[in-house]
Amino acid sequence: MSNEVYKIPNKPWWWPRSLKFKLVFIWMITFFILMNLVNLRIIAKSVFPLVLGLPFSLFFVFLICLISTIVNVGIYFVWKDFVKRVE
Amino acid sequence: MSITATVILVFILYVAMTFVIGYFGWKKTKLTPEDYFLAGRTLGPFVLSLTLIATYASMWTFLGAVGTNYRFGTSFMTCMITYNVLWPLMIWVFGVRLWLLGSKFGYITPSDMFADYYQSEAMRVIVAIIGIIALIPYMSIQLLGGGLAFEAATGGAIPFWGGALIMVVVIGLYTFFGGLRAVVWSDVLQGLFFLVVLLILSIWAIKLTGGNPFRIIAERHPEIFDPGRFKWHIWFAFIMTWAFSPLLPHMMQRTFMAKSGKTIAQSAVSVAILSPWFQTVTVMLIGISALVLLPGLTGKATDAIIPSLLAKYAPYVGAVITSAAFAAGMSTLDSQLISASSLLTRDIWVKYIDKKADAKRETIIGKIFVLVVTVLMFFFVLTKPGFLVILGTAGAGICIAAYMFPTIGILFWPRVGTTAALWSLIVAGVVAFIAFAIWKFPLGIPNTLWGMGAGLITFLILTWTTKPLPYEQQERFHGYLTSVIHGEKAE
Numbered sequence: 132m133s134n135e136v137y138k139i140p141n142k143p144w145w146w147p148r149s150l151k152f153k154l155v156f157i158w159m160i161t162f163f164i165l166m167n168l169v170n171l172r173i174i175a176k177s178v179f180p181l182v183l184g185l186p187f188s189l190f191f192v193f194l195i196c197l198i199s200t201i202v203n204v205g206i207y208f209v210w211k212d213f214v215k216r217v218e
Numbered sequence: 219m220s221i222t223a224t225v226i227l228v229f230i231l232y233v234a235m236t237f238v239i240g241y242f243g244w245k246k247t248k249l250t251p252e253d254y255f256l257a258g259r260t261l262g263p264f265v266l267s268l269t270l271i272a273t274y275a276s277m278w279t280f281l282g283a284v285g286t287n288y289r290f291g292t293s294f295m296t297c298m299i300t301y302n303v304l305w306p307l308m309i310w311v312f313g314v315r316l317w318l319l320g321s322k323f324g325y326i327t328p329s330d331m332f333a334d335y336y337q338s339e340a341m342r343v344i345v346a347i348i349g350i351i352a353l354i355p356y357m358s359i360q361l362l363g364g365g366l367a368f369e370a371a372t373g374g375a376i377p378f379w380g381g382a383l384i385m386v387v388v389i390g391l392y393t394f395f396g397g398l399r400a401v402v403w404s405d406v407l408q409g410l411f412f413l414v415v416l417l418i419l420s421i422w423a424i425k426l427t428g429g430n431p432f433r434i435i436a437e438r439h440p441e442i443f444d445p446g447r448f449k450w451h452i453w454f455a456f457i458m459t460w461a462f463s464p465l466l467p468h469m470m471q472r473t474f475m476a477k478s479g480k481t482i483a484q485s486a487v488s489v490a491i492l493s494p495w496f497q498t499v500t501v502m503l504i505g506i507s508a509l510v511l512l513p514g515l516t517g518k519a520t521d522a523i524i525p526s527l528l529a530k531y532a533p534y535v536g537a538v539i540t541s542a543a544f545a546a547g548m549s550t551l552d553s554q555l556i557s558a559s560s561l562l563t564r565d566i567w568v569k570y571i572d573k574k575a576d577a578k579r580e581t582i583i584g585k586i587f588v589l590v591v592t593v594l595m596f597f598f599v600l601t602k603p604g605f606l607v608i609l610g611t612a613g614a615g616i617c618i619a620a621y622m623f624p625t626i627g628i629l630f631w632p633r634v635g636t637t638a639a640l641w642s643l644i645v646a647g648v649v650a651f652i653a654f655a656i657w658k659f660p661l662g663i664p665n666t667l668w669g670m671g672a673g674l675i676t677f678l679i680l681t682w683t684t685k686p687l688p689y690e691q692q693e694r695f696h697g698y699l700t701s702v703i704h705g706e707k708a709e
């Protein structure tokens with residue numbers, strides 16, 4: 132174990148520091164809220180019209196999950212400097 | 219050749235492959251705890267991604283989740299895809315930090331980390347006990363599913379207990395000899411096999427329906443697409459459980475095994491694609507197609523949809539698919555087994571009973587615990603406990619509810635002291651256990667939410683009213699994490 136001393140920053144631990152991570156954080160919270168609203172039958176509750184052969188509610192769910200997957204993958208590129216540090 | 223003989227032949231071939239892997243794992247593994255339990259922290263991105271997905275996607279996905287999609291329609295799918303989008307995110311949030319601490323301080327079990335940060339041996343023991351108690355129902359669903367799959371695929375020629383026994387013997391042997399290397403290498407084989415089979419099966423099931431199953435079901439049973447069919451409080455509990463699955467002991471240990479932080483990052487990317495799109499959507503497609511192909515199933519019969527579908531439409535292919543179900547179960551069970559063994563060995567036996575054990579002796583004790591847990595599991599599962607989905611989620615929920623708040627203290631919030639962490643661990647674990655084993659789901663609310671609620675209240679009150687850890691201790695962890703994550707220099 133090293134004897135290096137690291138300082139604890141005096142910043143809120145739950146709030147991302149960079150703008151890109153703030154956007155990731157906000158999108159993921161939005162995604163979670165949207166999925167809850169779908170289950171509560173507040174949004175995207177109709178079966179018809181079928182969009183690309185899928186019931187509308189399912190199409191909507193797939194769409195926001197696709198965006199979230201892109202965000203999840205995008206974190207790798209947003210956090211590139213960290214990935215380099217721990218290579 | 220009869221169907222039963224085909225099932226057995228395919229399974230023997232499959233088992234032979236896992237034994238070959240087990241043999242190489244055994245040849246390569248040194249008799250040290252780090253090597254036996256963590257494969258010497260050498261996993262690269264390919265192996266880590268597949269062991270993560272194979273461990274996460276259990277027999278439950280193959281049997282229980284298909285059945286739940288059938289019963290609840292796409293409402294359950296929205297639940298499943300939500301947590302399968304969120305758990306890869308949690309690898310970014312928790313996994314990267316866990317790896318940083320695991321590699322810096324040499325942790326082997328989660329209890330090592332909890333005890334070290336909070337400077338509490340009580341924490342070590344309670345974390346280990348909760349981990350073991352929670353893993354028991356979770357492990358049992360793998361065996362339960364194995365028995366069901368064998369029984370359905372052979373038309374009852376191999377009874378439920380026979381299938382479970384075969385599974386127990388195979389896993390027990392390769393885990394005993396090959397340790398974690400055998401486990402993760404077989405996970406690669408099992409994970410690939412499982413994902414490919416799910417993909418092929420979903421395409422085949424759609425073709426069998428003779429068109430677009432969504433259109434057929436939308437016309438016949440539009441209620442299947444009602445997004446609120448799966449009740450919100452259960453829907454929410456499932457998400458809160460599985461989204462935080464990287465906090466389960468065997469998943470947490472996977473983050474300790476990575477060769478580098480970059481490996482964790484690359485694995486997070488892989489599972490972010492595989493889990494929602496290859497694991498969730500395929501399962502949903504099979505469940506929806508089964509509504510057209512096997513209408514009218516209810517209760518436990520829905521847990522055997524895939525074997526039943528194959529028994530009806532392609533009995534010989536069923537032999538291969540039964541092996542895929544076993545693959546799904548084995549890849550989860552072996553990881554849980556070795557994790558439970560490491561908790562029993564390192565955190566209880568060596569700490570309190572055999573304090574003088576050296577590395578070699580500790581590894582041998584670990585191997586013995588692998589066999590002991592395997593046998594206990596087999597007898598537990600002969601009682602055929604509960605529905606696959608409920609059982610797995612309830613077991614995992616106990617552990618996640620208990621581990622969540624102390625982990626937040628270690629990884630994110632320096633203000634959290636030992637008293638707050640210890641009591642939130644105990645309260646969340648006990649409440650989640652009672653709400654499952656004694657008073658089942660009070661007010662219809664799953665045990666995960668009861669445990670998390672009770673744990674959160676305890677955690678917040680005690681964090682603000684009791685002493686934090688000494689500043690030097692906070693600095694040792696939080697300062698280090700900040701410096702690496704944000705690139706700030708040490709002094």
